[in-house]
Structure formats: C-alpha cells, structure tokens
Amino acid sequence: MLANYPLSKTEEAFFRDSDIEKITTKIPYLAVDNFPKLGLLTACRFLEWVSTNPEGVISLPTGKTPEYFIKWTKFLLENWEEKKGLDIRKKYGLIDCSKPVLKDLHFVQIDEFYPISSAQNNSFHHYVNKFYIEGFGLDPQKALLINCDEITLSEGKSYKEVFPDSKVDLTLRFREYKTPQEKLQQDSIYLIDQWCGQYEAKIREKGGIGFFVGGIGPDGHIAFNTRGSDIFSTTRLTETNFETQAVAAGDLGGIEISANRLVITIGLDTIVHNPDAVAIIIAAGEAKAGIVKQSLELSMTNVYPATVLQKLKNGRFFITKGAASKLTDSTDQYYFTGEWNDTKTERAVLDLCKKLQRYGHRITLEDLKEDKYTSQIPGLNENTVKNVIKSISDKIDRGMSEEKNEVFLHTGPHHDDISLGILPQITKQLHENSNEAHFAVLTSGFTAVTNTFVIETLRSAKKFLDNGRIQMVKFEDFYSSGYKLKMDKDVYHYLTNVASDNAEERLRGLCHRLVRAIVFTFGIKSTLQLREQINEIITVLKNSYDGEKNPKNIQTLKGMIREFEEELVWAHFGVQVKNVHHLRLGFYTGDIFTEQPDKKRDVEPILNMLREIKPTKLSLTLDPEGSGPDTHYKVLQATAEAIRQWSLEEDLSNFKVIGYRNVWFKFDAAESNVIVPVSLGDMSVMEDSFSNCYMSQVNASFPSYAHNGKFSTLAKNTWVDQLSDVQLLLGKNYFYQHQSAKVRSSHGLIFFREMEVEDFLIEARELEKSTEGML
Incomplete structure (x- = not known):
C-alpha cells in the first residue's frame, strides 16, 4: 500500500481520491483520471512543498507535458483565498498551508540542446524564462540556467564560429585533431566539459535539488539521461538516441536537425544527490504505459534511467490511468474488482494465449484454472475459449x-x-x-512541413515559371478568379505522372497547386508580384531558425501543401476535391x-x-x-x-x-x-x-x-x-x-x-x- 511510504497531506488526499487498492511497485505512484488532473496533482504537491521550503532548490520540466502543472500552479496562487481556490485546497490537503511565496526559490534548469541560441523561442532557456522565471515570479539572480551563448569556448569565439554547422564531434575528446578547426573544436569541448562540472558543483553547493519534476521519454529518459546512462552520472555534454531525437524533432524543426544536435543535461546522480529530495516523474497516456511499467517494476538499472528514483524516500511517479494501464497493479485491479464482462473474458483469454504462446484450441480448462486472470472468469468451463473464438470470429465477419x-x-x-x-x-x-x-481533416497540419521542403518547392516553381511551364498564369482571369478553378486537374495531372513514373511532371503538378496557394494566401495580382512573393517567402524561411514559428500566412501556405497531399490520396479512388474538406x-x-x-x-x-x-x-x-x-x-x-x-x-x-x-x-x-x-x-x-x-x-x-x-x-x-x-x-x-x-x-x-x-x-x-x- 502507498500508506507504507512517507506521504504528504496532498499525496494522502489524492490517494484517497483515487480507486487504487494496492501498490507493489518499487517506486510509489499516484494515478489520476486524466491529463489536466495530473497537472493539478503536481501543482498541489509543488505548492505544498514550497510552503515549507520557501528558499528551496527546484528543477522543473520543459516541453508540452507541464502545461496543466503551470496553469494550475498560477490558478491556485491567484485564487488562494477565493472560493474556487479554497475548495481545491480543502479537497487536496492544502487548507492548512500558508500561501506559498515563490520569489526566493532557487531554480535549476534541467537540460538544453547544444548548440542553440538562448534567444530562440524553441530553446529550453527561453521556455524556462517565460514560464518559470517570469511566469512564477522567480528571482533570475537565484537561477542556474544553461545559456549556450554564454558558455566560454576556445579563443573566446562564439559557438557559430567554432561549430558553424552546429555539429559537435565528441570523438575529439579522445582522438587527435586533424585540422586547425578541429583543434579549436577540441579545446572548446574541453571547456564545455569544464563548464558542466562547474554547473554540477553549483547545484551541490546549494545542497542539491530539493524539488524535481521531470517527464519521461519513450526510451525511459529522464532529463536527457537516455537509456544506458550511468546511474551515477552528473551534468555533461552528451549525445542522444533515436527515440529522443524523434521526440525532439518537433522542437527543432525535424529529425535532420535533432539527430545532429547534442544536449547538456544534469545527471541521474544530480537528481538524487539530496536524499530528502522530492523527485517526481509525470507521465500521461497509454503510449507511456510500457515504459512506466518497466521503470516502476524493475530493480535499479541503467537500462531504465527512472529506476534511480528508488534511491529516494520521496521519489514518486504521478501518472494518468492510461499511463498506469500496463502495471501489474492495474491489471490485477481490472480483473479482481468491478463487474465482470465479455471484454474481460476475451482479454484474459487472448493474453493467456500470448503468455503461453499456445493456440486457443490448445488451451485446456486446467490452463484457464491455473492462470490468475482467466481463473476469475464466471462459469469457467470447456466452452469458455470456444466462446471467445466465436466472438472474435464474429468481429471479423x-x-x-x-x-x-x-x-x-x-x-x-x-x-x-x-x-x-x-x-x-x-x-x-x-x-x-x-x-x-x-473526408475531412480538421486542422491545417502546417507544423509537419519543414522550411527546407517549402524552399526547395518554391525554387522549383520559379524555374517552371521561368521556362513558361506554369501556363495557367497567362490566362486573363487567373489572378482574379482562375486560380480557384480546376483543382481536380492538378490532382489528376499529378497522379497521371505517378503512373508514368515522371518525377519532374509530378513536381510541376505540385508547383501548380503551390502557385494557386500563394495567390490565394497573399492576394497576388500579377506574375511579377508572384515572383517577388516567392522570393520573399524563401528569404523569410532561410532567415528563420529551425523550429521557429512561422508567420500566419506561411503557416497557411504550408497547410495548403498538406491539403493537396490529402486530396491526392483520396483521388486514388476517384474521390473529387469537393469531397475532401479542410x-x-x-x-x-x-x-x-x-x-x-x-x-x-x-x-x-x-x-x-x-x-x-x-x-x-x-x-x-x-x-x-x-x-x-x-x-x-x-x-x-x-x-x-x-x-x-x-x-x-x-x-x-x-x-x-x-x-x-x-x-x-x-x-x-x-x-x-x-x-x-x-x-x-x-x-x-x-x-x-x-x-x-x-x-x-x-x-x-x-x-x-x-x-x-x-x-x-x-x-x-x-x-x-x-x-x-x-x-x-x-x-x-x-x-x-x-x-x-x-x-x-x-x-x-x-x-x-x-x-x-x-x-x-x-x-x-x-x-x-x-x-x-x-x-
């Protein structure tokens, strides 16, 4: 039971509010119904801790996961004595807490891409300043932040001079340099390593982190401590793995960028250095269920970095029921409580087949009785598996x-x-x-189109224009109304050249639609204006950093590229453009x-x-x-x-x-x-x-x-x-x-x-x- 662990009043309240009956994991956890409530739980525990540790050391996460943690924290502070705030405080164990004051807290940034400018909106440095330092009213003088622009490199040069392509070759730590540029890079890597050591020392001078909240990656990474990280690791410059790069691709504008970008991260030992630390991992959704199970049920191992929280008496996982769904505790509760139904029977039998790696017709009544889940099936008999087989067969029919x-x-x-x-x-x-x-796609989907793809397509469109191969712009009414016509023709042209395997004509078909989209989005009135607009879009995108939010009209343009793609898919089956809704x-x-x-x-x-x-x-x-x-x-x-x-x-x-x-x-x-x-x-x-x-x-x-x-x-x-x-x-x-x-x-x-x-x-x-x- 969770009651065997030292619980705060907030944790006790949320535990009572849940329907968890037993906890057998190696790290205790609290499970809530949904993602917003996960944010509420984390915010309540944070404010509870701050109320007794007003000058404590905190380290809070970046990314999308903390959305409701941030919102609920601000909501509660703004409504502390209002009815809305009081009701929550009474329910979740905060009623006896004095209103927390956050301005004297010491903040520690968890991690950062390297190199990345702190001025970029997709840097974690920017995120921390916006949502925590400014958003929570923290004192910037008491914050330890990772600002890549301020990390000293060899000869006092900037990272853009030392690493002009933003690629850092860590083999230079161990091999001889081959060029003067590599010598500069090698010396700079040693200086970055020294900076990381100093950053670690500053954290420890503060007594270590007192309150830590972090998400968990698909490989189990905590901060950027990916699978295989040393349990005793400290702050360092390091590489990442594919799973982490795939998740970071959204921040950095594509995996082409994230696969070549290193990170600076605090270590696993940094997180657990303070034995009294409250360290919380938050996870939401069934997609995280597998890694949550492994992190909570296995003994401490570098294969699953979050297992390091076993070192702390106040180590916790705060998770949604979806993220908890694969835990043995959850499975037991699913089968041993509540009303039994056909879904439970089917799932239990299907799982037994997988467990025993045996076909259904070879599962015996004895097998069913020996399994802890199938043995719970009401009226268990020789026909139980046959009935499940029939039910699944009916679904196929x-x-x-x-x-x-x-x-x-x-x-x-x-x-x-x-x-x-x-x-x-x-x-x-x-x-x-x-x-x-x-067919209806309900969002524009522009974030999935890279700047590079748009720039290359625009350059192709310019060439086709120069060669007179976008003939529709010559029609008298094209810029007034003609650009809206013959959308199906674009689609048919493109797919005809899929059939004939003519890559150049496919590209021309795409450029036709792109020209229509530019005319629509920017209100173009002439071919000269069209050429100028194409050049301007290319300039804007070339001067944007990877992952930067585009201006609204370029978002629209990117979205219209995705919309054309969707029309192409359904045109395979004769569906007209008018039946594809955006x-x-x-x-x-x-x-x-x-x-x-x-x-x-x-x-x-x-x-x-x-x-x-x-x-x-x-x-x-x-x-x-x-x-x-x-x-x-x-x-x-x-x-x-x-x-x-x-x-x-x-x-x-x-x-x-x-x-x-x-x-x-x-x-x-x-x-x-x-x-x-x-x-x-x-x-x-x-x-x-x-x-x-x-x-x-x-x-x-x-x-x-x-x-x-x-x-x-x-x-x-x-x-x-x-x-x-x-x-x-x-x-x-x-x-x-x-x-x-x-x-x-x-x-x-x-x-x-x-x-x-x-x-x-x-x-x-x-x-x-x-x-x-x-x-």
Whole structure:
C-alpha cells in the first residue's frame, strides 16, 4: 500500500481520491483520471512543498507535458483565498498551508540542446524564462540556467564560429585533431566539459535539488539521461538516441536537425544527490504505459534511467490511468474488482494465449484454472475459449460485411490520420457505387512541413515559371478568379505522372497547386508580384531558425501543401476535391500550449459540415484519454460537441460513430467490436499512396519514436502485429483455410469500434470532464 511510504497531506488526499487498492511497485505512484488532473496533482504537491521550503532548490520540466502543472500552479496562487481556490485546497490537503511565496526559490534548469541560441523561442532557456522565471515570479539572480551563448569556448569565439554547422564531434575528446578547426573544436569541448562540472558543483553547493519534476521519454529518459546512462552520472555534454531525437524533432524543426544536435543535461546522480529530495516523474497516456511499467517494476538499472528514483524516500511517479494501464497493479485491479464482462473474458483469454504462446484450441480448462486472470472468469468451463473464438470470429465477419447506401464522413485530426488508421476499410466502402464518401481533416497540419521542403518547392516553381511551364498564369482571369478553378486537374495531372513514373511532371503538378496557394494566401495580382512573393517567402524561411514559428500566412501556405497531399490520396479512388474538406480549426496555432477548442470557432465548422453532408456514418480518432495537449484529444472534443448539437436537430437513431486508432494509440482485439482483414494488396496501396502523395512526409522529418522511417511502414507493422495476436487465439489455419478469399489473403488486421451516438457521447463526455471547472 502507498500508506507504507512517507506521504504528504496532498499525496494522502489524492490517494484517497483515487480507486487504487494496492501498490507493489518499487517506486510509489499516484494515478489520476486524466491529463489536466495530473497537472493539478503536481501543482498541489509543488505548492505544498514550497510552503515549507520557501528558499528551496527546484528543477522543473520543459516541453508540452507541464502545461496543466503551470496553469494550475498560477490558478491556485491567484485564487488562494477565493472560493474556487479554497475548495481545491480543502479537497487536496492544502487548507492548512500558508500561501506559498515563490520569489526566493532557487531554480535549476534541467537540460538544453547544444548548440542553440538562448534567444530562440524553441530553446529550453527561453521556455524556462517565460514560464518559470517570469511566469512564477522567480528571482533570475537565484537561477542556474544553461545559456549556450554564454558558455566560454576556445579563443573566446562564439559557438557559430567554432561549430558553424552546429555539429559537435565528441570523438575529439579522445582522438587527435586533424585540422586547425578541429583543434579549436577540441579545446572548446574541453571547456564545455569544464563548464558542466562547474554547473554540477553549483547545484551541490546549494545542497542539491530539493524539488524535481521531470517527464519521461519513450526510451525511459529522464532529463536527457537516455537509456544506458550511468546511474551515477552528473551534468555533461552528451549525445542522444533515436527515440529522443524523434521526440525532439518537433522542437527543432525535424529529425535532420535533432539527430545532429547534442544536449547538456544534469545527471541521474544530480537528481538524487539530496536524499530528502522530492523527485517526481509525470507521465500521461497509454503510449507511456510500457515504459512506466518497466521503470516502476524493475530493480535499479541503467537500462531504465527512472529506476534511480528508488534511491529516494520521496521519489514518486504521478501518472494518468492510461499511463498506469500496463502495471501489474492495474491489471490485477481490472480483473479482481468491478463487474465482470465479455471484454474481460476475451482479454484474459487472448493474453493467456500470448503468455503461453499456445493456440486457443490448445488451451485446456486446467490452463484457464491455473492462470490468475482467466481463473476469475464466471462459469469457467470447456466452452469458455470456444466462446471467445466465436466472438472474435464474429468481429471479423462484421469487418467483412458489405455496406451499401451509406454516406460516410471520415475525419482525422491531421492529414494521413485517416489513411494510417482505416484505409483498407475505406477502399472497400468506395468500391460500392451506392455509397457516398467525404473526408475531412480538421486542422491545417502546417507544423509537419519543414522550411527546407517549402524552399526547395518554391525554387522549383520559379524555374517552371521561368521556362513558361506554369501556363495557367497567362490566362486573363487567373489572378482574379482562375486560380480557384480546376483543382481536380492538378490532382489528376499529378497522379497521371505517378503512373508514368515522371518525377519532374509530378513536381510541376505540385508547383501548380503551390502557385494557386500563394495567390490565394497573399492576394497576388500579377506574375511579377508572384515572383517577388516567392522570393520573399524563401528569404523569410532561410532567415528563420529551425523550429521557429512561422508567420500566419506561411503557416497557411504550408497547410495548403498538406491539403493537396490529402486530396491526392483520396483521388486514388476517384474521390473529387469537393469531397475532401479542410476545416483548419482555430485552436491549432503552432504554439507550445494550444487553446482548448472554442464552441463557436471550432465546433460550428464541424456542425455546419454535418448539416451539409448528413452522414450516416462518421469516423474519428478515438484516443483513450486526455493524454496531453495533443491535437487528437482536442479534435475529439470539438467533434463530440458538434455531434451532440446535431443530435438535437436530427434523428440520429441510425447514425453510427466509428472510433479508430492508428500509430499513436492502439485498440486490442477485446475492446474493438469490428476487425477488418488486411491483404498484402491493401498494404501496398497504403504504402504507395503514402509515399507518392504525402510528399512532405516521405523523408520522415517528424517520425514516431517507435520507427525510424515512414508512418505508413509503422502502420503496416501495427496491422501485422494485430494479426499475430489474433492468430494465436484462432489458429493460422483459421485464416489460410477460411471460406472467404478476403480472410485467406489477410496478413494484417485493423481493429476499430462502431458505436451508437449515445454511447459515443457518454465516452466523450467522460473525457470532457477532465477540463471542466478549470482556469
């Protein structure tokens, strides 16, 4: 039980508020319902600690994870004696605390990219100053910060002179230099190492860190202490691994940048140096569940850096239920408490097949009775596994059923979400002439388009203009209205040259659409003005640092590139441009903390689309919880509200919501109710359409940490893995001997959930509660 650990009043209150019954992990944890409440828990514990340590040493995280921690901290300080603040303080153990004063705290910056200018908005130095020093009213004179501009290098030179390409070769620590520039770099690396040692010494002079909050990376990294970091490591300049680079790509403008950028980070021993330190790791969402399980349940090891918190009596994990979902404690609680249902039976049997690596028909009654989870199945008997096999088989039958006379509206938060989630299901729907299909991407998606891609495409457009190969600009009405016409022709031209394998003509097709987008976005009135505008955009982008937020009109231009890509994908199946809808919801701004969806700005466009299209089935990404400040979650809330309002106007008794997931979150076979067989042909269509159409994404500038390559390959791998799981239950012969050719040809499976409107709204409502009454 958590009660065996020294608990603060706040921790006791949140523990009582949770439904956790036992904790057996090597580091204690508190689990809350959702991401915003995780921020509240962390803020309460922080303010509780500060109230008794007003001059303590704190180290707080950067990035998107602390969003609600920062918001709740400021909210509570501003409403300490107001009813809203008092109610929270009474509930969560802060009622006896005097109002904390933050100005005398000593702040320690956790980490920083190297090299990076402190003036850049995507530097952690800038983040710390904006959200903590200024935002919390801390004293900058009492802050230890990592400012790359101020770290002394050889001959007093700047890092731009010493490392002109921003690449630091750490082999120079150990080998002889070969050129005068390498000598300069070698001496500078030694000076950076010396600076890191001094930074560590200053932290220890303060007695070490008293209150630490950090996120956890997909590889388990804490600060930038990646997998394999020495448990006794201190502040240092170091390299990162692929998973960390993939996560950092969003900050730095692409993995091309993050893969070549080093980091300065405090060490694992820095974090635990003070034996009385409160050290908290925060994690949200099912995507973190695996690494949370390993970090909490394994003995201390350099393979999982967070295990170092076992050294501290006040080491904690604060996590959402999604992040806790794979813990043995959570699994036990899932099976041993609450009402038993068919989903539990299916999941227990499927998991037993994986555990024993045995096909379902070979699982005996004795096996079921010996397993601690399947033994809980009510009325356990010889037919238990057979019933599960039939249930999963029925889901596959449902996935092969023909859908006719339907109006489909497939939606996604980002471009490529729909394709990566359920493309094989959609191709089947599109082959039926009685169906009508629409596709809607709800955000602009401009952050996924790199400056380099835009610059190269603009330069190509200039060449085509110079050679007279963008002929539409010569038409009299082009700059007044003609630029809006023949969008389908751009698409057809591009795809024709995919078929003929003519790369230059494909590029010309892209440049045609880019020219239309520039004319639309910037109000261009002549070819001369068009050329000047192209040059100006190139200049702006060349003078921007990687990862810098673009001006709004360039954001729009980047978004229109993504929109063209989406139109190309669905044109593979004859879908016209008018049936591909681009909503560009306003909450999506490119800021580190985006706004919550606004009912007028973000809900009305979806509602109006529903009124116009009148779909009978709508698909959307159904993420498991409010797992962070992510677009998926916010789009889901806006869509749910639009459907709720539409349900007040229309009879939706025959309307269905299809909840799918893709490479970020995954259903298992038990929680889905439709399973779609995927053939090699389906996989090839998805891979080819992704590679040929999502031009800005093919080089995977912003890859998933789970795969160093295209998202389409990761989606395919997911489908294959899902087949493997189900094959263990049904047996391989079920597939290759099936009466249906579709099943016989399947080498992957897609899971999704089809819901009635009311069921969907109830589920969405539970997620929406996570941000109510806040801020």
